[in-house]
Amino acid sequence: MSISQTKEGQVCRVKGLNGDNRFLSRITSVGLTPGSRVEIIRNKGKYPLLVFARDTMLAINRKEAGNIFVEVIA
Numbered sequence: 001m002s003i004s005q006t007k008e009g010q011v012c013r014v015k016g017l018n019g020d021n022r023f024l025s026r027i028t029s030v031g032l033t034p035g036s037r038v039e040i041i042r043n044k045g046k047y048p049l050l051v052f053a054r055d056t057m058l059a060i061n062r063k064e065a066g067n068i069f070v071e072v073i074a
Helices: 021-029
Strands: 011-017 037-042 049-053 056-060 068-072
Antiparallel strands (some): 037 049, 049 056
């Protein structure tokens, strides 16, 4: 499932990333890599997702969130 389909409070593990080289370079440079753990802080409607990963709060827009695939672990 994509990270945009998760619910607030869920803890997930990144399973895969899709997108162009620019997106992949940017998202991996902030630590969102396959195998990393992320906690969903906010996922409401059309607003950007707020996630906590590797001691950093990240805002991810909806279009890019569709390219981040996760599995729920808690």
